[in-house]
Amino acid sequence: MSLMEEIIAAVEAMPPFPQVVHRALKELSEPEYEVADLVEILKVDQAVTANILKLCNSAYFGLPRKVSSLKEAVVYLGATQLRQLLLSGAVNKIYDQPNEGYAVFADELWRHALATAVMGQVLRRHLKLKLDDNLVFTSALLHDVGKVVLSNFVADRYLEIEKLVEEEGCAFQEAEKRVLGFDHAEIGGRIAVKWDFPPEIVAAISFHHQPARAGKSYRLLTELVALANNLTVMVGYGTGVDGLACRGHGLLLEKLQVKERDLENLLLLFQMEMAKTCDIAGVGE
Amino acid sequence: MALVTVGIADFKVSNNPEDTLVSYSLGSCIGLAVYDPVAGVGGLLHYMLPDSSINQEKAEKNPAMFANRGIPLLFKSCFKLGADKNRMIVKVAGGSRIMGGAGAFDIGKRNYAVLRKIFSKNRVAIAGEDIGGSYNRTLYLQIADGRTSLKIAKKGVVEL
Ligand SMILES: [Fe+2]
Ligand SMILES: [Fe+2]
Numbered sequence: 001m002s003l004m005e006e007i008i009a010a011v012e013a014m015p016p017f018p019q020v021v022h023r024a025l026k027e028l029s030e031p032e033y034e035v036a037d038l039v040e041i042l043k044v045d046q047a048v049t050a051n052i053l054k055l056c057n058s059a060y061f062g063l064p065r066k067v068s069s070l071k072e073a074v075v076y077l078g079a080t081q082l083r084q085l086l087l088s089g090a091v092n093k094i095y096d097q098p099n100e101g102y103a104v105f106a107d108e109l110w111r112h113a114l115a116t117a118v119m120g121q122v123l124r125r126h127l128k129l130k131l132d133d134n135l136v137f138t139s140a141l142l143h144d145v146g147k148v149v150l151s152n153f154v155a156d157r158y159l160e161i162e163k164l165v166e167e168e169g170c171a172f173q174e175a176e177k178r179v180l181g182f183d184h185a186e187i188g189g190r191i192a193v194k195w196d197f198p199p200e201i202v203a204a205i206s207f208h209h210q211p212a213r214a215g216k217s218y219r220l221l222t223e224l225v226a227l228a229n230n231l232t233v234m235v236g237y238g239t240g241v242d243g244l245a246c247r248g249h250g251l252l253l254e255k256l257q258v259k260e261r262d263l264e265n266l267l268l269l270f271q272m273e274m275a276k277t278c279d280i281a282g283v284g285e
Numbered sequence: 286m287a288l289v290t291v292g293i294a295d296f297k298v299s300n301n302p303e304d305t306l307v308s309y310s311l312g313s314c315i316g317l318a319v320y321d322p323v324a325g326v327g328g329l330l331h332y333m334l335p336d337s338s339i340n341q342e343k344a345e346k347n348p349a350m351f352a353n354r355g356i357p358l359l360f361k362s363c364f365k366l367g368a369d370k371n372r373m374i375v376k377v378a379g380g381s382r383i384m385g386g387a388g389a390f391d392i393g394k395r396n397y398a399v400l401r402k403i404f405s406k407n408r409v410a411i412a413g414e415d416i417g418g419s420y421n422r423t424l425y426l427q428i429a430d431g432r433t434s435l436k437i438a439k440k441g442v443v444e445l
Contacts (some may be wrong), residue, residue, distance in 0.1 A: 029321075075390060077327070079326065097367075104423075104438045105309060105310075136399055147374050169384075171384055193389075202358050205383065230383055230390070232315045233312065233314050233383060233384055234311055234382070234390070234392065234393075235293065235313060235333060236293065236309075236310035236311055236312035236313070236421055237310070238310070239310055239312060239421045240438065241438040243312075243381070243419055243420045243421040244312055244313075244381045244382060244383045244384070244418075244419040244420065244421055244436075244440055245383075245384060246382045246383055246384060247383065247385050248382075248383045248384060248385045248387075249388050250388065250389065250390055253389055255389070256390060259389060260388075260389045260395070261339050262389075263390075263392070264336075264339050264392065265339045265340060266391070267333065267334060268334060268339065268340055268343060270310045271294055271333060271347075272343065281290065
């Protein structure tokens with residue numbers, strides 16, 4: 001098998017996206033979903049159910065009394081929060097495995113994913129972008145999922161990749177492409193296809209290092225994910241061996257005339273939001 | 286040995302020789318380590334933004350987020366534990382940028398510029414620094430002897 005065939009085989013071997021979460025997300029995307037239907041879907045998975053109740057009863061919400069039924073919790077959390085909780089739970093598990101190729105410290109991919117999702121939401125809100133918040137959250141959370149598959153391949157050929165970065169000034173992702181034939185962004189896109197995610201999410205993942213290549217109707221979302229990724233990498237949320245060796249995509253900043261101080265303010269808002277999110281998700285900042 | 290993490294927009298000071306203070310993943314942020322060898326007092330600040338004038342109200346709650354507020358706060362907190370300004374050994378790391386990330390993107394550069402300005406005004410000398418580039422750094426400060434070390438991904442640990 002050639003190296004590229006091996007990588008494709010590794011994509012095929014990825015476990016499916018958790019079906020319960022997939023079905024629940026689908027139900028939640030209906031404009032008028034039935035709480036009872038949702039409960040039917042969710043109760044099959046005990047871990048998911050326990051998670052929902054745990055969040056509901058966490059100090060963050062400070063409810064006066066304990067919520068003990070799934071139905072109550074579903075009603076209380078509402079669609080947006082429930083969707084984010086389900087997604088984060090599922091995606092956390094996917095990133096949560098030893099990642100020799102990319103991670104310097106444990107937990108890094110997940111913290112980076114979560115930070116990028118929070119950053120994406122903050123940017124969307126404050127730059128008043130006409131994008132669906134769920135799309136932003138989901139694609140930002142999954143943007144580096146290709147790293148899960150590429151990890152071992154990167155680890156094996158690390159010295160070659162590093163050499164291109166150090167000596168030829170390649171971005172890490174460009175060096176992956178040259179050494180392995182694929183980069184983590186396109187591999188992530190393939191995983192998203194395999195998992196049946198919609199085309200806009202596939203595009204945002206596939207081109208988060210080259211947003212100009214995204215199809216026109218997916219361009220804004222992709223540019224946003226690219227920028228959110230740039231900013232979390234910059235601030236230092238879960239950057240791994242690739243460090244800051246990624247290209248800046250400031251097109252969106254230019255288009256929207258975001259100046260130095262505006263950007264600093266956005267980072268400030270992000271940091272406050274992220275601290276809150278880490279609290280809820282039980283992640284170290 | 287206790288490893289004390291200093292998160293983003295945070296600082297810690299200590300006079301416990303068992304402690305090692307650490308800031309992980311400094312990108313455009315700056316890690317500032319100060320140490321008084323006579324008093325055995327050290328502190329580490331991990332700030333994220335150059336100037337608190339962008340949002341005074343939030344700065345009240347998170348002074349360590351900003352260079353202009355965090356740096357004085359770090360020194361003062363060390364003085365409270367008996368450190369003396371004239372004995373302070375000062376090391377700086379971070380301020381990196383993404384590739385082609387000039388202009389508004391380059392917060393690392395502005396973070397460092399403000400620090401230099403504050404230091405020259407207050408006549409503080411920098412004993413060691415590692416700034417810029419597209420790396421991300423982890424900075425350690427050992428309270429027992431003031432030793433600072435720097436870890437860059439896959440490049441091992443070097444003394445700063
Ligand atoms: Fe990436
Ligand atoms: Fe990323």
